[in-house]
Amino acid sequence: MKSLRVASLMLAMSLGSNAKADPPNVIYETLMQDILINADYWTTKPQILSASLGFTQILGVPNLSTSEEGQAANAQFGGAWEVLSTTNPNPNLRAYTSSATPYGMYIGYDVDIVGAGGFPVVFSWPVLPSTVDGSDFEVTLNTGERIIADGASITPNSEYNERSTVVIVSQKFGNRITPGYPGAVYPVRLKIVRDATPLTLVGPGGQTKLAVGFTYGNSIKPLTGYYAGPTLCAAKLSVLSTEGEGAPAFFSGNTPNDGAALYGNKAQYRLRVLTTGGFSPDGVRSLYPTEFESFFQVEVRDLDGRRILLTETDKTYKLKAGSIRILGLADLSVAQASYDDSYVEDHDNQIDIILQGDEAVMKRIKYVLVPSNKSHYKPFYNPGGPGNNPTPGVVYTKPSSFIKQAVTIAIKDPMTVSYGSLP
Known part of the structure; x- marks a missing residue:
């Protein structure tokens, strides 16, 4: 068998x-x-x-492919089609469309x-x-x-x-x-x-x-x-673990994509956000591990009650409770030297914010925020969004609004479960 x-x-x-x-x-x-x-x-x-x-x-979508005929077939069903700027000679179909x-x-x-x-x-x-x-x-x-x-x-x-x-x-x-x-x-x-x-x-x-x-x-x-538009429905902070990473063979093309695979032993903690559906910058393009600063903020309450917003990666924030550093995003796809619009992530509804620093500060994380269109921040779309080249007259799904999601601290108890075993 x-x-x-x-x-x-x-x-x-x-x-x-x-x-x-x-x-x-x-x-x-x-x-x-x-x-x-x-x-x-x-x-x-x-x-x-x-x-x-x-x-x-x-x-x-019948006859969907990367050819002109495939693009035309996609348009008949109201699917978005991304205009790619990559030098990759053979992009994956998923880089062009969410259909x-x-x-x-x-x-x-x-x-x-x-x-x-x-x-x-x-x-x-x-x-x-x-x-x-x-x-x-x-x-x-x-x-x-x-x-x-x-x-x-x-x-x-x-x-x-x-x-x-x-x-x-x-x-x-x-x-x-x-x-x-x-x-x-x-x-x-x-x-x-x-x-x-x-x-x-x-x-x-x-x-x-x-x-x-x-x-x-x-x-x-x-x-x-x-x-x-899409939003967050949960968020959880835990010690980084790679247990359970991986998938059945046919579905494992985006792994390993965990924090350790992308950031090595600098990765200590994982702030995993659970979304209501797929999150994309425009409804088609994949989110890059380097794009924390374009979409997210993390709010910490220091020992003196001050509200500290973490907005930058590779910056050590020194608080009264200790130090904390955001390394980037994970649970997307495998690490690459650079990212362009031929990059295809797993498009599931979980995104990891990878952190390094003192446990005392991690315990004081209160919220993860998605400012959406506020200031320089960008909104998210689900996979029904317009892409970067929407067809006039076609209705696409709505962008996200401002999101503020409370974070569950799960350092002592990671709140995970196992059942069954690999064959």
């Missing part, structure tokens, strides 16, 4: 971007095995932290689907991957219609120490008309419903909890990226 899986993985990697593999979907099976290694949980009680339609239409091919949807979601939308659901505990199915998720629209998702997956949260987010997909989650305008269709509520394999979460000590009955939304507020 193991040799069959390896052979199938190698075959799939050699196929073209729109190729179709035959069942069984062994690539998807490797992703959805019940393996959690040092995976983060974010609160002591299980709950849904966020749920919203990220974008519509761009998952499963996905039908084959990409098959291997990542085990569905045959065209023109679907993506709907990230963020839990406070990691999920047990084998229990994740589209049939677990019921989305109520502003029209009153209830939609059961066509598919679901933990991708792009493929690393073993992540896995608290599920992305569900369907063609029927809504449209791009701004809520409040005639004809607008959008989600207002999400509910976890019972199916043959009820969705299960794993929490402190390895305990499991059925998520059946969990809800998010009040049936009034629009849950869509065409109404409000």
Whole structure:
């Protein structure tokens, strides 16, 4: 069985971007095995932290490729297309667009689907991957219609120490008309419903909890990226650990991307932020490890009560409580000598701010901020954003607003859980 899986993985990697593999979907099976290694949980009680339609239409675009024909096919589905300035002669398709091919949807979601939308659901505990199915998720629209998702997956949260987010997909989650305008269709509520394999979460000590009955939304507020931009739903400061880094073979191309891999033994602490969906500078381009100063701030309260904003990398801030230094960002992709727009990160909804310094100062970190359009700072977009060359008349998702997220200090207890083991 193991040799069959390896052979199938190698075959799939050699196929073209729109190729179709035959069942069984062994690539998807490797992703959805019940393996959690040092995976983060974010609160002591299980709950849904966020749920919203990220974008519509761009998952499963036939004939999508880096060619002019592929670009034209993408435009028909309202996908953004990045103008690249790189000298790389062969950029990855993901550097050009956040749209996905039908084959990409098959291997990542085990569905045959065209023109679907993506709907990230963020839990406070990691999920047990084998229990994740589209049939677990019921989305109520502003029209009153209830939609059961066509598919679901933990991708792009493929690393073993992540896995608290599920992305569900369907063609029927809504449209791009701004809520409040005639004809607008959008989600207002999400509910976890019972199916043959009820969705299960794993929490402190390895305990499991059925998520059946969990809800998010009040049936009034629009849950869509065409109404409000992405935001943060949690943040946690812990001692840096590389345990659980890595992913199934087919999904491991962006690893190692942890703080130690990028910054060596200077990396001591990890401030991991959990976002409501993918975070991109424009909806397509990857975030670079060097871009802390363009997007983030960290707030510390010193011993005398002063509010200190950490805004620069490679600067030692000397406080009464001790010293602290921001090295940069991680959990994106592998280290490179320099970064340009051919760089492709993992595009999941976790970003690490890597720190060096005294524990006494780390314990006094209070907030992580995303100023968005304030001063020189830039906003984030989810993968439905406009890219750097938006098509006139096409509606894209909204940028982020100002964000201030409280940080949980998890130095003594990292708030992680393991379940199962690697084959």
